[in-house]
Amino acid sequence: KAGVTQTPRYLIKTRGQQVTLSCSPISGHRSVSWYQQTPGQGLQFLFEYFSETQRNKGNFPGRFSGRQFSNSRSEMNVSTLELGDSALYLCASSLAGTGFYEQYFGPGTRLTVT
Amino acid sequence: GIQVEQSPPDLILQEGANSTLRCNFSDSVNNLQWFHQNPWGQLINLFYIPSGTKQNGRLSATTVATERYSLLYISSSQTTDSGVYFCAVLSNFGNEKLTFGTGTRLTIIP
Numbered sequence: 001k002a003g004v005t006q007t008p009r010y011l012i013k014t015r016g017q018q019v020t021l022s023c024s025p026i027s028g029h030r031s032v033s034w035y036q037q038t039p040g041q042g043l044q045f046l047f048e049y050f051s052e053t054q055r056n057k058g059n060f061p062g063r064f065s066g067r068q069f070s071n072s073r074s075e076m077n078v079s080t081l082e083l084g085d086s087a088l089y090l091c092a093s094s095l096a097g098t099g100f101y102e103q104y105f106g107p108g109t110r111l112t113v114t
Numbered sequence: 115g116i117q118v119e120q121s122p123p124d125l126i127l128q129e130g131a132n133s134t135l136r137c138n139f140s141d142s143v144n145n146l147q148w149f150h151q152n153p154w155g156q157l158i159n160l161f162y163i164p165s166g167t168k169q170n171g172r173l174s175a176t177t178v179a180t181e182r183y184s185l186l187y188i189s190s191s192q193t194t195d196s197g198v199y200f201c202a203v204l205s206n207f208g209n210e211k212l213t214f215g216t217g218t219r220l221t222i223i224p
Binding site: 033 | 145147149154155156157159162202210211212213214216217
């Protein structure tokens with residue numbers, strides 16, 4: 001069974017631009033969560049989607065948004081990029097309805113904002 | 115929100131040594147997971163262990179939920195065990211979000 005895939009793997013953007021990251025969960029998994037990892041703040045929860053609905057949200061500004069499609073694939077979007085948005089963005093999928101039971105992570109998208 | 119502390123922050127061991135990593139949390143939890151992040155950034159799920167003990171090869175984990183801590187044991191360390199180990203918890207109260215500890219960076223020297 002294929003694992004969680006994320007595209008692109010690396011991205012360089014300029015301040016003020018916007019970016020869209022994609023995540024395809026493990027087949028059969030309906031929950032997708034997104035995390036931001038930085039050296040200063042560690043791993044922080046962004047949001048979780050289940051059956052195309054945002055079920056939980058972390059403490060990030062409205063510039064960070066996401067969505068989930070009917071095939072469970074998910075995208076996250078960051079608008080008006082800031083230097084501090086440079087990070088490794090990880091998505092994870094989960095089988096169970098609670099969303100967080102045994103999370104399986106993708107390889108991540110490393111975003112650099114210049 | 116819930117606080118998650120991991121110790122030690124850094125650990126350097128010779129190949130073949132054993133190690134114990136600790137995760138303390140400030141509130142009762144219904145979900146606790148251990149992850150290994152390899153040098154390329156990939157997070158691997160090691161254990162889902164809200165309570166009790168589990169073993170998988172050279173790795174084992176124990177969570178004592180009533181005392182709010184979990185331990186990860188690594189025996190006969192190999193260089194491939196190097197990386198950062200995270201525990202993550204979901205509190206019984208408050209917002210439903212997985213909170214990660216700051217991690218333990220393990221370096222295994224050949």
